[in-house]
Amino acid sequence: MCYDVLIVGKGIAGNTLALTLLEKGLRIKVVDHPRSNSPSRLAVGLYSPFTGKRTTRTWLAEKLFPFLEEFYGRIEKKTDSSFLHARSAYRPFLSHLDYNDWTGRGSEENATSFLNPSPDHAHYSPWILNPLGGIEYTHSGYVDTVSYLEAGETLLNQNNCLITDYFNYDDVEETEDGITWKNDHYRYIVFCEGIHAMQNPFFPQIPIVPNKGEVLILHIPDLPLKEIVTQGVFMVQKQAGEFYVGSTYRWKFDQEEPEERGAQEIKEKLGKWLKVSYEQTQLRAGVRPASKDRRPLMGYLNARPRFLIFNGLGTKGVSLAPYWAEELSQLIIHQKDLPEEVDIRRFYLN
Ligand SMILES: Cc1cc2nc3c(=O)[nH]c(=O)nc-3n(C[C@H](O)[C@H](O)[C@H](O)COP(=O)(O)OP(=O)(O)OC[C@H]3O[C@@H](n4cnc5c(N)ncnc54)[C@H](O)[C@@H]3O)c2cc1C
Known part of the structure; x- marks a missing residue:
């Protein structure tokens, strides 16, 4: 079978990206090996336009906050659930x-x-x-991040997209126009494994x-x-x-x-x-x-443009994920460049 995107990991990052791509009609699969102590399950889930000791405005607050309210609100309606608490x-x-x-x-x-x-x-x-x-x-x-992840699971299962399994990096093969994994072909693979990306061989010395x-x-x-x-x-x-x-x-x-x-x-x-x-x-x-400069880690390395990453959400997964998942979807669908401040290539020479 041929798909558009394989997503590895279904924490806040993978869940949000999967729902964003589904809404845009892409054919996706998500493989996740759930862990009860993953930060996405333990997070308090707070979002706030002011943060830090000195109460300064959160980076990109004007863009992130209206966007997240609309995004989570829409997923609540689709799944008849309630997890966004203003x-x-x-x-x-x-x-x-x-x-x-x-x-x-x-x-x-x-x-x-x-x-x-x-x-x-x-x-x-x-x-x-x-x-x-x-x-x-x-x-x-x-x-409420656990309810949000459950709502995502419901939508992904309705679309037959979710695979509960451990993803082994050795099982993926690069092709001319994408990758193959377990006999299926994907145009892109997006890694959303949280801190486990530190073992990802396709992003060596990742600055997580x-x-x-x-x-x-x-x-x-x-x-x-x-x-x-x-x-x-x-x-x-x-x-x-x-x-x-x-x-x-x-x-x-x-x-x-x-x-x-x-x-x-x-x-x-x-x-x-x-x-x-x-x-x-x-x-x-x-x-x-977290990332070294406290900004998301997204996009691809030049050597492998079909291997993407969505990570580095640090302390703010809830507020960053919806807006940046949308930006990543624009890269996947329209090859629109990511802003340099989130592009993972800022940490690599080529
Ligand atoms: C105590 C605490 C409080 C927090 N409070 C807040 C808060 O109030 N607000 C906020 O916005 N953020 C908060 N955060 C931060 C937030 O939890 C993170 O930003 C977010 O969870 C990161 O999500 P993620 O999807 O990148 O990673 P993860 O949650 O780690 O998800 C990664 C997923 O990938 C899976 N995976 C990894 N490797 C593989 C593999 N090889 N095969 C299959 N599956 C794999 C993992 O099992 C997991 O399900 C808090 C974090 C902590 C620890």
């Missing part, structure tokens, strides 16, 4: 330095349509320390940097906040009384399992602004596929 986010100021830094930059940030011009600080005060006020923004929320993250799940029955609160760490209520708090970012680690020091780090930051007590119910950990 929630505004509140960030209290904890010091005069913090307050002054924001007001110094405020006019630039205020020009965006993301900020609420007059947050109701009193709404947060019973639970959140905010004597200096804070900022509130919209176009933020979370994607594994980044370990931990998340705490807390039981706080009397905290009615629906909004995300973020200051050093974020906190979001997913089920009644069940709050996800995270995350840690560790570049050096010798185990993938959750570590107590991760829990302590999160609790210390949370203790600076959360006024109520809680009970810890779970600590989870996963390893994010």
